[in-house]
Amino acid sequence: MNDMVDWISRLPDDVLNHILSRLTAKEVVQTCILSKRWKNTWASVPVLNFQLGNFHNDCDWFGRFVDSVFQNRGQSCLRKVIYKGQFEDTSHGPSMEWLDCAAFLMPRIIIVYILSNVDAPLIIPDSVFSCESLEKLALCVQSVPVMTIIRPKSIALPCLQTLVLEHLSLDDDFAQKLLLGCPSLEGLRLEYCDLFISDISSNVLKKLIVRFCCQYQHMRICCPSLIILSIGSIKNSIRIISLEKLTSLVYAQIVLNGNEEMDVNDLPDAQLLSGLSNATSLTFFLRDPDLKEYWKKDITKCRTFKNLKSLEIKARHMINNFDLIACFLEHSPLLQKLTLKCLLKKENIIDAEQDVSFMAEHLETVDIHYPKDGKLPIKLMSMLDRCVKTFGNINISSVG
Known part of the structure; x- marks a missing residue:
């Protein structure tokens, strides 16, 4: 009987890399034992998908593996990095120094999803915010009970088109550096963040999502190129978001929250609904009937929803x-x-003509x-x- 032919090993490198890119980093590295042909193939795979779950949630083992992969990979092209894990029962949180190595290899996509129960904020290296090749960045870093603060010295991401930030503390300094240092940024999503931001102004931003955040000050949104806007479940003060010059807006989704601790009569004039007058499609979730008079006054500020x-x-x-x-x-x-x-x-009906x-x-x-x-x-x-x-x-x- 003839020996079985290893057709997979005969595939061109680019085809092999495409196949291996669908595996986790641990599975990719394990292919090195298959044959001499596979010994160094893993080092050129353009996608690294690190999953803590592949290591039985052993944080130390996982950390050593991640460091080893970057140390032995060399300078081969890297397109995408994914890093996911829930770090519990550990004396120290996950080291983020591997991001320096990843940024050095000029990837187009970096995605980080971390849940850490260590009583210390995580430190995101500044190198992530100066990676010139980066087109998409997602930092979802939930550190309990201390929220991670993002304060890079500078931001220079000329190719960045999409940014996702979750469970982070963001201030005006970050927002200003971000919008000035990302001239190609078209999509921005902020979720579960503490927002100390007073201004989001951009001439290129096309999609903005702000949901489940805590807002601590009046925020102005001025984005003439914005096409899609979603604002929802903002704690503290959704009532003092001002929308200006949304001349390109097509679709908006708004969740209107009440706040039992705030007297409606003490609220500043709203400029939220009246800033949506150019939209062609609107979705509203009205949670608090006590705010209807307040919002009616806001609506009447715009003469008409002329495109709706x-x-x-x-x-x-x-x-x-x-x-x-x-x-x-x-x-x-x-x-x-x-x-x-x-x-x-069934609702309690207040009948009014x-x-x-x-x-x-x-x-x-x-x-x-x-x-x-x-x-x-x-x-x-x-x-x-x-x-x-x-x-x-x-x-x-x-x-x-």
Whole structure:
């Protein structure tokens, strides 16, 4: 019987590298024992995927492995680095010095996901913020109980297009350096961060997501090229976000939070909703009915949502918020589709006659969704019919 032919080993290096790029770093290094052909193949694979779980969550073993890979890799081209792990029951957090080695190899993508229970912040090397080849950077570093602060001496990332930051503390100095040092930055996502930022201004930014963050001061967002905006579940002070010059905006998603500790009458004038007047599609999640008068005043600051064609509103208290909904409709003359998603099976209704009545000449479809096992929203339909003189089809559905 003829010996079996090792067809895989006969593949060209670029094909082998493509295949090995789908494996974790540990699996790639283990291929060195297969044959002489494979002895050094791992050192040229363009993707390094480090997973702590592959090492039975042994932090020390994992750390030594990561260091060894970079020490023995040489200067071969590196395209992407992934580093993931949950570091628990250890006297020290993960060393981030490997990022210096990674940045030296000029990768296009660096992705870091870390959960550390060590009572000390992690230190992110400044070299990450001066890697000229970097096109995407994701730093999701959750250190409990101390939040990691990002304060590089300088930022020079000329090719960076996408930045994701989670569970980090960010201030104005960082924001200013970032927006000045990243002339190609088109996508920015901030989640679960402590924000001490007063200004996000960029002429190139096209997508901005700010969610689940704690905001500690009035923040101004001025991005003329912005196409997509998502602001949601901001703790402390979503009510003092000002939107300016969003002239290219197409879609926005906003979650409006209340704050039991803050008196609505003491709030500064809002410039959030009124800054969305150029959007063609809006989604709102209204959580607190007590803020409706405040938001109505904000809406009326813009004469009209002149481009708005699709409006989706999610609310726990849909009927109690209806005069706010009517205010949206009144200022959206070109609206074609309205979607109302009722989130409570039953709500305490504060009945009030609506004195708003207007034409909705372009409104073709109204979709009303209510919870499974909830009551048919007859009251809502009646109020909508009384408010809007003309509209097309009404679709009603129960969703689980």
